[in-house]
Amino acid sequence: MAPEMLADDRVREFYHPYQPYDIQKQFMAAVYHCIEDGKYELMLTMARHEHSMCVRIMLAKRILRSASRNTLLNTFCVARGGKSLSLICGSLTWLLDHKRQAFEVCVVEGDTDEEPEWMHEHVQQEKRRIALQKQEELSTRLAAIRAKEKKVKERHEAGAPPPKRRKVTEAGSAKSENNENIQFVLDDYESDSGFVETPEKGGIVDNGLSAETQALMKRLGMPISGTGGGEELEPRDELKILFCSRTHSQLTQFVGELRRLKLPPVVLPDHTAVKETMADMLYEEVKHLSLGSRKNLCINPKVTKLGSTTAINERCLEIQQPGTSADHKCRYLPSKETESLVHSFRDHALAKIRDIEDLGILGKRFGICPYYASRSAIKPSEVVTLPYPLLLQKSAREALDISLKDHVVIFDEAHNLIDAITGIYSISVSLSQLERSRAQLRMYLQKFRNSLKGKNRVYVTQVVRLLDSLIAYLVSKRTHGQAYDSVAQFGDLMAGNGVDQINLYKLMHYLQKSKLARKVDGYVMLAQQEELAQEGQDGRRRRTGALASDTIRGMPVLTHIQGFIHALTNPSAEGRFFCTCDDAGLEVELKYTLLDPSQHFEEVVAEARAVILAGGTMSPMEDYISHLLPSVPPSRIMTLSCDHVIPASNLFVNPIVQTKSSQYFDFTFTQRKSPTMICNLGDTLVRLLPHIPDGVVVFFPSYAYLESVRSIWQTSRTSVCTTSTIWDRMQNIKPIFVEPRSTAQPSSAVGADVLSAYSATVCASSSHQGALLLSVIGGKLSEGINFSDHLGRCVIVIGLPYPNPHSAEWKAKMEYVEGKAVAQGRQRGVASREYAENVCMRAVNQAIGRAVRHKGDWAALLLVDRRYSGERIISKLPAWIKKSLPRIAPESCTLGVVERGLKEFFERKGTISE
Template sequence: MSSSVSFSFPFEPYDIQKAFMQQLYDCLESGKLGIFESPTGTGKSLSLCCGAIQWLNDHNAKEKASLADEIEKLKISIKDDCEDDDWVSGEYNKIQKNLQITTFQKKLDKFNSRTEKIEKLRQRKNVKQLNKNSAKYNWSSQKDIEKFKKDTSKTDVEDTNEDLGAVDIIEDSDLILDEVIPSEFDEEDELIDEQDNQDSVTKIFFCSRTHSQLSQFVNEIKKTSYHSNISVISLASRQQYCINPSVQRLKSQHLINEQCLDLQKGKNGKATSRADDGKVTKRSKKSSGCPYYNHTNIEHLKDESLIEIKDVEDLVVAGKEVKTCPYYSARAAVTDAQIIVVPYQTLLHESTRKANGIDLKNNIVIIDEAHNLLDTIGHIHSAEVCGVQLKTAVDKLKLYRDKYKSRFAAKNLLQLNQVIYIVGKLFGLLKMTTDNPPSKIFTLEEFVLTAEIDNYNLRPLIDFCLKSKLAQKLHGFSEKYGSQISEETLKTDTKKAGLQDFLNQISKSGSKSNKNKPEMPAVDAEKELIEKETRISVGNAIQTVINFLTSLTSKYDDGRILLVKTKSVEDSFYKFLLLNPAVQFSNIVKESRSVIVAGGTMQPFSEFRDQLFISAGAAFERIAEFSCGHVIPPENILPICLSEGPSGKKLNFTYEMRNTPEMLNEIGRILMNICNIVPGGVVCFFPSYDYEKLVYNHLQSNKILDKIQIKKKIFREPKSSTNVDQILDEYSKTIRRCKNKELNQSKITGALMLSVVGGKLSEGLNFSDDLGRCVLVVGMPYPNIKSAELQEKMKYLKENVSTTAGQVHYENLCLKAVNQCIGRAVRHAKDYATVILLDERYSRENVQSSLPKWIQRSLVPNAKFGSAFGSIGKFFSMHKKSQ
């Protein structure tokens, strides 16, 4: 362990923050794999930021000093060799040592050149002058950012109607499959600098779940003294960064990527544009391609982002101002940046990592909000394809082949036919009517045998699809011949259904008056199916199929295929389940100097140690663990395991009991009493949206909600993410208004928020101070044990990790979700709140031991409502007096 390090913190850190930063520093210094737990509200992100940057600065300083020292020693040694009588040996040693000096000097030059480059950029006034309106806008001000958006919105509309990245008219020659040459590089790879040109100076890759969490981390860096001499860049997808209006309109991530790459080609000679009104206008050769893809301006914006810390939104605003692509500016800055901020998908998915030019070798990886990392890796690498996507893909592939087969290269036609056969087999398996249960699990080996595609080598076919740009070509084909395709598909399908004679009859008697007559129900059904297929992007459908086929190339033991059949073949689907997340994490562990996974609720550490690090090939000795308490004193938190309700009934919210009138009535009585005594905001978490709806309707029909609303205004968590901010804003305004005695003329003392465990409000949001004086969790939110996916995962863990690993995993899914809800309330040292766990099962010893340690130290187990209610009253009376 290194000696105590001095960290530059924005304020005097708490002891637990000092311990966290020191442990992090030691872990990075020794190149270990760290599992770090720091409760939500203890400044975890700031501690990660200061600890890691301090280590990086010290490490670089030591490296530079060490390199200079080694060079000096070698030079002295060469002089000594010159005095050696054996001149042959001396000359040989001199050559070898000069080679070493050259190697060390190159490394030292990289350190110095990066520092000199950044310093020159900071001194260059013309970088700042790129933003013509820099004096007009303050990019650290949210109000100025919004003002800029309003000022430029009109310009964006005008640009859209001119030639900003407009879509080319599709020629048939553009739709022919590209010839696949084995040595050919992917388009994406061509845009990435060669690895040899990449800077070898150590970097930190900081990863979190959402862009808002990443922006929060960037803002934490801005608060520190490190911000003036550290280069930070935020990587994100084209969907987040693209400022080309014509590309932004595309809903699919895949199509956005393909359109971006196509526009960069600048197809000369046939450039035309399609304006918003659908009219096609001619476009000059000069304007073809994306106008934002300008190397000079990209370089300038890259330089600006290196000397001034910007999050994704800041860089988008700056890119719009100078009409330069933020996506490629951010990617170009990776080489010189010291900290690269990336979302989960970018870091954890290997092909996405490579596409973004991310080289983890000897670098640091820090993954924040990692409590669900294992499930996240599984989700990122899962693949699902439904019947309507398979049918769309196979039908359009056949029409595409028949249209252009005479123009395809023989090898392309052969491979296209093989793809059509395989997709047809997959769809055919969904259509098979059997007496099997609706859900079935296959091993990968069983699946390819059952689908009768075991004779095909899928890897070359997947390479063919990707390198020939099959999805893009098929999308363009559908764009050009969409109406003809729909008509042809309808004709083919109705013939198969025995309705061709009926259609012929309609055609023969097709007078103008008949055109407005309603069609037969059978035809309506067929048309509805065609419309449903047409609504699905053809490019998306084939890309989804390719992703699923890629999953079939995994090792047989690492995954399973779930087949779910429904009444509709189109809605039935296959899903690839990744059971071994370590297989996708192993390269990160092997390449990185150090990997840190951190979160507010990381217990049990054994889950990460065994299933992630050790399974990825790491030695036990390389793993370090750290857990700290909370900054709040014990008297500021009152956690209660409530086992009995107001009427004396045992609180048992198991799946069989929770819907009974007795339990629903108890919830109503508890909420009514709590809302009468707790000031400010009360947040109540339910196991699911369906159960929240059931409870709400029951309390509403029994007039209990009317009684609650005398004291608290009731809000409900929306299912749609778009409405979350609005609901939270109204919730917080209500509480602030109630606290202001001059504005509050009613008896209302605050608000009640009905939320869902694992929903929009259970992670990443703060209910600090009056926004969350009480958090209730109704029942224990165990996942559905009958789920085929969960059963297969538990079975895999039992067979491959330990006999108890499956059951432990099941318990952890529940308690980690509960712990996330608990962490919403107390957010700083002077905050205070009560946490009420409604279920007698919370008083069990094994359950209590899985709760956060800072909760355990003050926990009141097996409480009856009378005594608990009295404790809650005293708790808030005490804190009211202390204010």
């Protein structure tokens, strides 16, 4: 039950573009108060037109003491779809009010009682006039840009030819071979005396800019990894909302919602007449900026064609190095001559709400790199959208000079947050990559051996020894005909000749300062390109060496290996190393996996004013508290749950624990491959599908299991009909679509093709025959896809998607969870079981939440496994689903009972809906 709203919340204008429901107002008020002071914890259910929201809120508060003031830290977590617009309205209303209050404080600041009243009024009026003038100047400049772009758009729509543009050509010519290669020679390195600081946990701190580029950006007042552009040029860091999500497509959706808002200026004009005559103009665009990686923002075709994110990053940095020939330098990099273009780019970026693609187009229009030029717009912006890695990775924040101090941070799709942090700080290398890296380094040494002196020779030798040690370890673990999976001990990795004497911290410091990996990768790539150019097309086809294939495809190997070397310096308490080998024994791999994400997330939580976690279905919530916020006292954390906006009658939920022959469905890891049970599952679907109209989505625990089930269904007969296979029988009831597991295409492309075909079939079915979609929990179609209305009248979950309990990585995770729980005085065995169940049920809850997407939607949810009748598992379902569950008893979970209930539900809903 949601707490009552305060009186000021009832009259507060949240600038929602539609007439909001009361529940929406309560939600926006909850966001507002969470950011303001954390006094209220509200649980809400809300809907907006066709969208719905079931919200779960976690509010954690901690007082951080400082010499100057007390800062109240709030962590605010929301879950279940359709929340973006209300999040925007609540947070931006707070931002507007906060800036307005700060303005009023600034106006009266410095007044004393010693001056007469008329002097006070004059000073305050003058301060207000100056502030309004600055606001008007910025607004006028941005308005002019918007007006100009509107005219250009109107001209284009009217069919007018575009204006001619000056062709930009690359100057310069190729230099001699010696001058071409000099950029790859290592500088003298003699700075290793004395104490060398340990590298930051957050990653390799390297802004990636040459000295010339840094000096240039400093003159332009552009931020460079924590260094400002001078006091007189450094813009004020505006209080802002930092909105993060997993993918750029999700951020683009957020930008679309942001465009709906019309907010008034921070400081309103003094004259009432102006308000009345220009009411429709009394709003201003939010100063918004989209940030992205080089891969998303690079406009240099010679760099973007490389495709790989790593290759694009390294090529960008490589062509900025001193000594790079003019015809290899990037013509889009900001320079002193293009200072005005940087400023124009900044103003245009802030003048309208643009997504990441718009910034790329803007960069091409001005002929300026949007990746670097966008940095000049960070500080004056009010809302910044960016993908997870750019904010969660400390080195990325430093490179962009993003400060979190007292800003509001919102993580969307936060049910993935723990996995996202783990993925960012985990890294793997294969034996083939290590061998190619060793070969590349040997090739480099053959060219530049005579120039290696002093410390360079010492440290390059150490790199060679370390690579040899890692290669020897993986070779010793290579198996033939059987898979291998185990924890790799740090001592075994460092067992090579003389490797135990290497100071890894000093070695990492050397690799960062000398840029050895970058120089080796750059030289090898250039050498291979020259060699292939001489060999010609036929020679290229004949060349099959590993060195050529890896460098020509733009995948610098040693730079990747450097990231793994950095992982060797991490504290053992944070993560583990693992060694795996495939069945054929051909590919052996080392992997570092982060086990404790809290240390990296604590950096964000400690600095930000408020951290908002917003996701789909985030229940169960316990892991966010234990593994992301362990430093927050339990007494300062509260979790609440709520109902869905739909009535309970719009949902039919039932476990199916037995087959028609009274055998239990047991899809545990050791039992689920039983052909008999898989055939019984097929028989069950054959019986249920005729009662379900339109689209049905079935989720399996993994791609491998889906393929196993599919294979058996396509060859086995049903117990009812011996002439047709189970697959044929289902195909006759509903056309079947299967989500593929493909590495040849991007995941989004594969998912889009299948989803489009499935949707078209469902929509084209006039008799409500619909279609059947076989998908995977945690796959491409289980998150972020709306199977609303006819697309998902029934969602069926097969089994529980527990991770492989026999994998070394999962065992290590369970050991870590247990060790942490025991250290906190908890009972051994309970914590690991709870964690495993929570991971599993969050995935299940995400999948079943795909069906019911708005206030008028209705669907059936069937959970096929005997474990779904257990109280512990059922308790981890969202409250809105549990409300529609029948009393769990053996007699209520049989196939016959479910079949009758399902038939009655759809007959009743069919009458209503028609």
